[in-house]
Amino acid sequence: TQLLEQSPQFLSIQEGENLTVYCNSSSVFSSLQWYRQEPGEGPVLLVTVVTGGEVKKLKRLTFQFGDARKDSSLHITAAQPGDTGLYLCAGAWTGANNLFFGTGTRLTVIP
């Protein structure tokens, strides 16, 4: 049983389209992170959200942490081929030693 479920699992879109990826849990997390992983490499941190309802923007990427701190979303505007990769959410509890990673969303942006 996965603590964090991501949807969709796979997403293939045309360049210029918008998309949203979801990360859901029945557990409350103290904070949540989003990572992107490209083939043959390790995940790279995109953002950390720590407050319920928080919204953070990183260029064309908008991240939101749910009010109840059980879910999060990643919205990409005008997707580019460089956005292609595996997107992973990861939740943490205060004082916990590790991150709990989601199931991942594999995004392909077609030129």
Next chain:
Amino acid sequence: GAGVSQSPSNKVTEKGKDVELRCDPISGHTALYWYRQSLGQGLEFLIYFQGNSAPDKSGLPSDRFSAERTGGSVSTLTIQRTQQEDSAVYLCASSLGQAIPGGQFFGPGTRLTVL
């Protein structure tokens, strides 16, 4: 380089053999993590080291898996009597203290194939 490095990048072994995977964390990072990733899926936590504290081994799937960290720096993950289900990418990460908010810095991983 300044990032996390792992070796070997690829390892092919026969069922029943032992393997050792190495991780060199970022200099000065006190926390070190090992994860396993199967078929491009999410990451499964294996073990966590923080400074001189006893490691958190709660994620190790069986007693065939062990890890050590020497001198608070380099870490080795050992898998004894490998099985085909051990085939995966093993990722190492390090961080300054807790992973929040600065995040974990990952190495490129070791792809293990057990024949």
